[in-house]
Amino acid sequence: MKKYLIFIGLCFWHKLASATSTVDIFDVGQGNAVIVRYEKECLLVDAGSKGMKYSDLHQHLTEVDNYHEIKLDKIGESADEAFKNKRIQEMKEIIQDVEEVKIVITHPHDDHFNLIPAIFSDKESLEKIKKVVLGGLWKNYPLPFRNFLNNLAKDTTNLVKVLKKQNRKELDLDNFEKEIQFSFEKENSPPPKVQLLAMNADINSKNYNHNSIILRIYCEGSKSILLTGDATNPAWEQATRRCKKRPGQ
Numbered sequence: 047m048k049k050y051l052i053f054i055g056l057c058f059w060h061k062l063a064s065a066t067s068t069v070d071i072f073d074v075g076q077g078n079a080v081i082v083r084y085e086k087e088c089l090l091v092d093a094g095s096k097g098m099k100y101s102d103l104h105q106h107l108t109e110v111d112n113y114h115e116i117k118l119d120k121i122g123e124s125a126d127e128a129f130k131n132k133r134i135q136e137m138k139e140i141i142q143d144v145e146e147v148k149i150v151i152t153h154p155h156d157d158h159f160n161l162i163p164a165i166f167s168d169k170e171s172l173e174k175i176k177k178v179v180l181g182g183l184w185k186n187y188p189l190p191f192r193n194f195l196n197n198l199a200k201d202t203t204n205l206v207k208v209l210k211k212q213n214r215k216e217l218d219l220d221n222f223e224k225e226i227q228f229s230f231e232k233e234n235s236p237p238p239k240v241q242l243l244a245m246n247a248d249i250n251s252k253n254y255n256h257n258s259i260i261l262r263i264y265c266e267g268s269k270s271i272l273l274t275g276d277a278t279n280p281a282w283e284q285a286t287r288r289c290k291k292r293p294g295q
Contacts, residue, residue, distance in 0.1 A: 066235045067265045070140060074133055077157035080273055081137065082263055084237045085230040086145040091261060091273050093137065093149075093165055095130065096157035134164050141171050148177040148226050152259040152275025154186040163194050172198060177225050180208035181245055181259040181275065209246055217246055219288065226261075239264040241292075243285035244277065256280040 072079040077095035081088050141147060151159045166172050175198060180187065199205050207225050209217065219242050228237035241262040248256035258275030260282075265271065277285075 066232075067238050069263075069265065069271060072133055072137065074157075074161070077161075078152070078275065079133070079137065079161065081140050082238055082265070083140065083144065084228050085232055086143075087228055087230045087237075088140065088144045088147055089226060089228070089238075089240065089263075090137075090141075090147060090149045090165075092152055092158040092275065093161040094156055094158040095133075095161055134161060137161075137165050138167075138171070141165060141174065145174065146176045146229070147171075147174045148179075149175060150179045150181075150226055150259055150261065152181045152273075152277075153254045153257050154180075154182040155254055155276065156188070156191075158275065159187075159191060163191075175205070178206045178208075179222055179226055179259070180206065182209070182254050182257045183246075183249065184208045184210050186254060209249065219245055238266075243288050244281040245284075247280035247284040251280070253278065260285045 067082060067084040070081045070083070072081075074093075074095035078092035079094070080091040082091070149162070151162075166175065178195060178198075184192065195206050196202055207222060222245060223240065223242035226240050226242070228240070231237055241264070242259065243262055244258065244260035246257045251257070255276040255278045258277040258281045260275065260277050261273045263271050263273065275281075
């Protein structure tokens with residue numbers, strides 16, 4: 047395991063650690079999965095994968111993560127499946143160690159959310175979910191995933207925040223931003239500050255990437271990471287406009 051002070055868009059499982067928080071960036075093949083931890087709370091930004099291939103990554107993984115030690119626990123289990131299960135287990139262990147979880151799904155492509163039901167597969171972990179913010183339209187998420195979210199609570203109105211109607215021209219990003227802040231605060235150890243820079247920039251587009259959520263997370267002082275989903279020009283233009291309204295940030 048190595049430590050980096052900047053976020054790289056495509057990387058393997060590494061930690062970015064400060065005096066107050068930890069960022070775990072998981073290699074999930076084609077997809078995205080990041081967990082920001084502070085005290086007994088974490089923010090999960092995307093958790094999805096498509097084509098998680100152990101064989102393609104074997105050389106790198108044996109160098110940095112000792113993945114040549116992967117053992118096939120089930121008869122007939124492939125190395126690819128073992129790799130996927132190991133990643134899921136790593137994320138589950140982090141979730142087990144916190145009390146509250148907030149989730150941001152940047153946009154409705156399944157390689158950004160399809161691991162979530164496996165990560166939250168038991169009652170204890172499900173009860174830790176305090177907020178879910180979804181980029182894109184509710185209807186663009188597949189029915190099984192919507193059912194999973196609907197089953198989180200009897201009334202998910204306050205739990206799941208997502209744009210339900212396509213005709214809204216302007217979102218109040220400040221309200222969405224408030225939903226995903228860290229609530230724990232330790233004396234002399236401020237929590238990470240989450241900035242929501244873009245969300246649903248081109249809601250009428252059939253290209254879901256245009257509506258990617260872009261987050262900037264200040265982990266300690268001026269140190270920050272940028273989590274971008276699959277942001278394209280409309281999202282970046284929205285982020286630029288929003289940053290100009292916040293001088294000095």
